[in-house]
Amino acid sequence: MREEALVASPLNPVLSVGVLSDDELLFVDTVQGKPIWRTLLVPLNALESPEGLLAFLWETGLERFWVMPASRFSQSISWFEAARNRWSILSHAGVDKLDRAARILFLPKESGPRQTRQLVLLFPEHAGWDWKLANMHSLLATVSYLEQVLERSLADASEQVARQLLSDLTRDGPLAAFRASAGNAGTLCDREGNPIPLWEYMRDMAWMRPLNRVEQRGRYLHKYTHLSLSLQAALRVQLGGGGAQHSVNGRAYDGARPGIWRVHAEAAGSVFNGKQLPGMLLEQPWRSTPQVACCQEIGYHTQISEGWYWQESYPLLQTWAARLWQAAERLHTNSQRYRHVEARNNAFSAITRLAQLGIDLVGREQEAGGWGRPDWWAQLIGGGQAQFFRQQVQLVRKGIMPVLVVGNSFWLVSDEVNPTAAAPLLFPSRRWSGYMVGYQTPLPLSNVVKEAFQKAEQAGELGKRLDALAEEAI
Numbered sequence: 001m002r003e004e005a006l007v008a009s010p011l012n013p014v015l016s017v018g019v020l021s022d023d024e025l026l027f028v029d030t031v032q033g034k035p036i037w038r039t040l041l042v043p044l045n046a047l048e049s050p051e052g053l054l055a056f057l058w059e060t061g062l063e064r065f066w067v068m069p070a071s072r073f074s075q076s077i078s079w080f081e082a083a084r085n086r087w088s089i090l091s092h093a094g095v096d097k098l099d100r101a102a103r104i105l106f107l108p109k110e111s112g113p114r115q116t117r118q119l120v121l122l123f124p125e126h127a128g129w130d131w132k133l134a135n136m137h138s139l140l141a142t143v144s145y146l147e148q149v150l151e152r153s154l155a156d157a158s159e160q161v162a163r164q165l166l167s168d169l170t171r172d173g174p175l176a177a178f179r180a181s182a183g184n185a186g187t188l189c190d191r192e193g194n195p196i197p198l199w200e201y202m203r204d205m206a207w208m209r210p211l212n213r214v215e216q217r218g219r220y221l222h223k224y225t226h227l228s229l230s231l232q233a234a235l236r237v238q239l240g241g242g243g244a245q246h247s248v249n250g251r252a253y254d255g256a257r258p259g260i261w262r263v264h265a266e267a268a269g270s271v272f273n274g275k276q277l278p279g280m281l282l283e284q285p286w287r288s289t290p291q292v293a294c295c296q297e298i299g300y301h302t303q304i305s306e307g308w309y310w311q312e313s314y315p316l317l318q319t320w321a322a323r324l325w326q327a328a329e330r331l332h333t334n335s336q337r338y339r340h341v342e343a344r345n346n347a348f349s350a351i352t353r354l355a356q357l358g359i360d361l362v363g364r365e366q367e368a369g370g371w372g373r374p375d376w377w378a379q380l381i382g383g384g385q386a387q388f389f390r391q392q393v394q395l396v397r398k399g400i401m402p403v404l405v406v407g408n409s410f411w412l413v414s415d416e417v418n419p420t421a422a423a424p425l426l427f428p429s430r431r432w433s434g435y436m437v438g439y440q441t442p443l444p445l446s447n448v449v450k451e452a453f454q455k456a457e458q459a460g461e462l463g464k465r466l467d468a469l470a471e472e473a474i
Contacts, residue, residue: 016153017143018060019136020121021068023047025060026136028144037137047072050083054106057119064155066139069125077101086110092157093126102127102157120155127157129353131346141343146350149327158350162357163369169320188260188308188375191248196260196308198374199363201286202381205388206459207278207405211413211450215403218413218445221466222422223438226388226408227328227348231355232434233383234321237290239376240310250304255293258379259309263287263295263302270299271396272389278405280389288382294389308375317362317380324355329432348436352408391433394425403453406463409438417442439470 018027025040040060045052053073057065067074077091077100088107093100106119124131124139133139147154154161188196211218226232240258247253253261262285267273274282280295281287287295289309295302328351331338338344363377364370392402392410400423404411414422419437426435443449449469456462 016063017140017147018057018062018065019068019140019143020057020065020071020073021136022071022073024136025057025065026140027060027062028140050080051086054083054087054119058108063117064120064122064153066122066124066143068136068139069123069133073121074100074123074125077104080104080106092160100126103155103160122155129158129346129350131349132342133346134342138340138342138346141340142346142350145331145338145340145343145347146327149330149347150323150351151327158353159357162354163361165323165354166320166358166361169323170317172319188244190262191246191306196286198260198286198378201281201284202288202378203281203284204407205278205385205405206407207274208453208456208459208462209275209403211403211453215413215445216450219415220417220422220442221403221411221413221439221445221449222419222442223409223411223466223470224419224423224426224435225438227325227434227436228352228355229384229387229408229434230359230380231321231324231384233290233380233387234317234359235325236315236318237379237383238313239316239373239379241312241314241316242310244308244310244375247307247309250306252309253289253292253304253307255289255296256313257289257309257311258313258375259289259307260375260378261287261289261292261307262305263292264305265295265303266301268299268301272298272300272392277392277396277401278389280385288378290379290386291382294386298389298393310375316376320358321355324351324358325434327351328434332432332436391426395423398425400425404459404462404466406459409463411438411463411466413445414442441470441474443470443473 018025020042023042025042027038028035029038030036043052043056046056047053073079080089083089083106086109088109090105091101092103101121101123103123104121106121124133131139131142133142143154150165152165156164188198190196238256238258245252250261253259264285265280265282267279267282271277272279280298280300281291292302292304328348331344331347335344338347359377359380361370362380363374364372366372395402400412402410402412412423416422419439419442420427426433443466449466452462452465452469456465
């Protein structure tokens with residue numbers, strides 16, 4: 001890989017970043033204005049003691065060091081305790097791994113009052129990033145790409161980065177006041193006084209069906225994955241401000257104001273009946289405004305009996321959503337600039353995770369560190385599902401029928417070997433739709449694949465099996 005594939009900007013923050021393995025340090029240097037890889041061997045004394053390692057890292061002039069998974073320095077945070085005589089140490093435990101660090105900050109004790117420099121060691125395997133890393137170059141390129149497209153340094157576990165990003169990009173405007181005045185948003189009840197379990201009703205989409213006779217004779221199975229349907233919804237979905245109002249008969253529904261509605265829906269003559277095509281949550285009684293509107297658009301007969309709604313509404317998460325969306329779009333539309341395939345895939349995965357974590361934080365209870373706005377969360381999840389069905393309507397009109405849906409991904413059968421040609425509507429030439437090809441090499445529709453469809457009892461189970469078969473086929 002050429003050096004330009006790693007560093008795409010002269011003001012790239014990756015210049016203060018290195019990757020540490022068992023005995024090497026990789027970073028990017030500039031020579032005559034051009035980026036070059038540089039590798040330093042870790043001295044023997046640095047391998048034997050944490051003080052020696054920190055002294056070596058300090059001398060490099062870098063500030064942040066990503067530690068390769070499964071390397072000697074990533075195994076336990078206790079090894080660094082011996083450096084406390086000369087260094088102040090602050091560690092953050094990893095996700096569900098209290099004996100593993102996600103991030104360790106080191107500050108020299110002998111530094112003067114004006115000393116602001118510090119060292120940070122970051123451990124991606126314990127920090128919730130879930131990256132696939134073949135080597136040190138892949139890790140450095142991953143971090144480089146993310147820092148470039150997000151336009152910020154990456155120096156913490158995924159949940160902490162998501163929290164900070166959400167906070168920084170929603171600081172302005174009326175959001176803070178609306179968050180503080182959540183009122184009864186977290187304890188909405190139906191007219192009988194029963195709490196409305198939004199977390200239960202707003203589930204991820206999961207649907208599958210048997211292959212029909214035509215599909216049984218098809219040649220390839222393609223997978224398409226959306227960056228984040230809920231993130232795309234956040235670009236435009238209106239969120240309620242002020243107090244919620246109860247509509248005891250549901251007549252306040254107008255298809256525009258944000259709200260949570262008790263709905264009886266029947267597919268009637270709609271093709272989206274849950275059999276040939278996925279259904280729009282037919283069995284769930286409570287839906288957000290975007291979901292109700294979508295049900296009506298795809299031909300459902302709906303009867304609204306009550307609901308909660310907000311008179312004031314604003315696209316409160318638009319700035320945050322736009323930053324993440326534009327970051328992913330830059331990666332997608334500039335593949336020649338971001339050439340390292342594994343690093344680019346890792347960066348996409350990280351942006352998806354940041355979006356998911358951010359949306360979860362919106363709905364999470366305040367006592368658990370969230371914003372305590374499950375009504376906002378429901379509008380985002382519902383808006384994402386509505387977005388999916390609108391896209392499916394366009395595909396179905398062209399005779400393109402999904403056979404499996406799991407979360408942000410769906411699968412279809414085609415005789416076309418090129419995945420973008422099999423579903424061209426997903427890849428418009430002017431603007432990115434948010435979809436990416438799940439299998440760069442399509443999965444041949446073999447007897448093993450057909451058997452997987454016959455034996456699977458759940459959509460999620462089938463999706464995992466097909467992904468495993470696709471990995472084996474590479």
